Amino acid sequence: FALIDEPTNHLDEDSRQEISNYLGKHEKGYIVVSHDRDFLNQVTDHILAIENTEIHLYQGNFATYEDTKQKRDEFNHERNQKLKGEINELHQQKEQFYHWAQKVEARKNIGRKYQHVLNRRTRLNKGAIGHAAAKMMKKSINARDRMDHKIQVKQGLMTNIEDIPELSMNFKANYHSTLLEIQHLDLQIDGKSLFKDLNLVVKNHGVISLEGRNGSGKSTFLKMLLDKAPTAKYQGKYELADGLSISYLPQDFTEYKGTLHNFAYEHKISYEELLNNLKKLGFPRASFATPIEEMSMGQQKRVALAKSLVEPSDLYLWDEPANYFDVFNQDQLIELLKKVKPAMLLIEHDEYFIEQVADQRVRLDIA
Incomplete structure (x- = not known):
């Protein structure tokens, strides 16, 4: 019984499809861990x-x-909102009982101050006023205790819905349009031709997706723009x-x-700001003191992404941001990129992610 952990990481579209086709013919069953939605839709019939x-x-x-x-989340959210309203009403009632108890206590104190006068003039029982005030105070305290119990019951009925914090990025649109x-760019590395005749314009807003099979030169192209590909021509x-x-x-x-x-x-x-972004990405506080090289791959990826989000930038070059990220983190990035529309060249093989964020799609075919 096969246990398969994130098989599509770093694979291009054709390789992902090969795995999907293979698993589709698998007769004995398997458990697959993946955050690739399109892949999961093809290979699963149960979700745990x-x-x-x-x-x-x-x-x-x-x-x-x-x-x-x-x-289910929408239903629970509406239910939670209703319960929150009922809890607020109970808190207001509790507050009213508290003020009532304060007034009772004040009247009790006034009664004590003038009790000798009242006793002399009206011959009232000395304990009458104090007994009535104590009775009213006890009634007030019991009412407040009932309110506290009702509040606890209502809070216990509320459902814990997973919250996805909103990310931010330090993007400022450049004054250059x-x-x-x-224009007509051909790229080679170590004497091997990667792609030919690329024509592309990147504006100061908008996400451009660079797509193609592994080996078509996408990552090398980004590195060339940064002067980090010395063997590229x-x-x-x-x-x-x-x-x-x-x-x-x-x-x-890993560097x-x-x-x-x-x-x-x-x-x-x-x-x-780095720590703040890591918290929003679900990075455990207990790992803040861990050296980066000793972190898991997923944690290292969160550090790399948090760094990019903090940096003041006119242009972003992102190479497979969805890798190692769960669906919730991917949704955070999708919502962020949809909202900000930064100037970005994006390399990604996750079809769902691309469809959600790309304003333009460019395919690099191997020469």
Whole structure:
């Protein structure tokens, strides 16, 4: 019985389809861990989801699970809102009882102050006023206790819905309308031709998806723009606007090392903002003191992404941002990119992610 952990990471579209076709013919069954929605829709008929430390089993593929979960979350959200309103009303009633108790206590004290006068003039029982006040105070306290019990019951009925914090990025649209212009570009590395005749214009807003099979030169192209591909050669023309601040999210982030504090200092970014983004990405606080090289791949990826989000940038070069990220983190990025529309060249093989964020899709075919 096969246990398969994230088989599509770093694979191109054709390779993902090969795995989908193979698993579709698998007769003995398997458990697959993946965050690739299109892939899961092709290869699953049950979803086992871990939500807020609870395990839920759904019949159907990932699309069925998402639809069911969304409807359940909407129902629970409406129910929670109703319960919150009822809890607020109970708190107001409790507050009213508290003020009433305060008034009773004040009257009791006044009664004590003038009790000798009242006793002399009216010959009232000395304990009458105090007894009545104590009785009313006890009634007030009992009422408040009942309110507290009702509030606890209502709070116990509320459902814990997974919250997805909203991310932010330090993007400022450059005053240049065109940031990068490429004309008839051919790219080679170590004597091997990668792609030919690329024509592309990158404006100061909008996400452009660079697509193609592994080996078509996508990552090498980004590195060339950053002067990080010394063995790459090109014919044609490309022109970057002067003075651009470029943020790069590499596919290989294992070069990052040391503590988060030293990492922030080395890359000249705010340590506080780095930690804030990591918290929003679900990074455990207990791992803040762990050296980056000792973190899991998923944690290292969150550090790399948080760094890119903090950096003041005119242009983003992101290489496979969805890799190692769960669906919730992917949704955070999707909502962010839809909202901000930064100037970005994006390399990604996750079809769902591309469809959600790309304003333009460009395919690089192997020469």
